[in-house]
Amino acid sequence: MDGLFLGLSGIDFGKKFRNNRDCAEYLYSIKWAGGYVCTVCGCTSGIKGRTSLHRRCSNCKYDESVTCNTLFHGVRMPLLKAFHLIFRTVCKKKGMSSVELATEVGVQQKTAWKFKLKIKNAMVQESQAKLQGDVQVDETLVGGYSEGCVGRSLEEKTAVLIAVEDIGGGKTGNIRMEVIESFKADIIGLGMDSMVATNAKIKTDEHKSYGKLKKEGRDIEMTKSEKGASLDQLHKQIMCFKLWLRGTHHKCKPSYLQTYIDEYVFRFNSRNARVSIFNSIIFKFMNAVPKIYVDLIVPCVQNT
Incomplete structure (x- = not known):
C-alpha cells in the first residue's frame, strides 16, 4: 500500500499528519485496502456514506x-491527538509516562493513561511468538524494598518469569516475560509452555522447581547461577527492565504490571524494525475489535 508513514522523525510525522482529516484518510486507506466488507451482512458492495470517510x-x-469496529472506536479525543499519543509512545526508544504524554499532547493525564492501555493492547499481539533454539529461563521479583521480607517472599512483591533467546556471541534474540503466581514447579512449567517452544534447549539455575520439571522429561540444563554470570543474557534483561520501569514510569500497581511487561517486550523484540513501528501499531488498532476500559487490562496475578 502506497503512502505508509515510515520513520522516527517528529518533523516528518508533523508534515504527514497536519490535521484530523489527514489521520482519518490514513485510517481509511488501511481499513478498506483489501476491499469493502459490510460488518453487518457481509455484503462486499459499498458506496460513499454520509461523509467521504464513511x-x-x-x-x-x-x-x-x-473508526468503527477498531480500537479507535469510542475515542473522544481528536484523531490527531490520538496519532500523536501513539507516535510518542511507540517511537521513543524508552517510551513516555502518561504524565509526559498528557503535557506534550494537551490532554488530561487520565486520558493519556487510558489511551496507552489501548496502545499496550496492540503491543501484546506482537509479542506472542514462542522462543526457539537456546533459551535461558529464570524468575525475578518486581517491587520495592520490603522491610522484614527476605529471599523469595511474595508478600509485597510480584513474581515474573523471564525467558530470552541466547543466539551466541553475547547477543540476545527475542525475549518473553510473564507474571506468575508463585515459584512452584507446576506454575513455572505452565509459564515455560506459553513462552518457549517445546523443541528449545532450556538453560536455568539450580532452583528445585526446575529439577522437578527436568525429571518430567523437559530438555533443561541446570547450572549454578554464579550470581547471574551463567545466565548473563537473561540477567541483563532483568536489570534493563527494572531500570526502564523505574526510570520511565517510576512505579506501577501489581495489577497493571503485565501491561508494562508487554510494552517492554514489544519494544525490545521490535528494536530492529523501529522505522515501521508506528505503522505496525496503527494496523493493529485497525484490525482489533473495540474494547472497553476494563477489557484492556491484561489479567495479572496479585500476590497479597
Missing part, C-alpha cells in the same frame, strides 16, 4: 465510519 452497504444500508 462507507454505506449497498444491501443493508449500514453506514460505517472509518
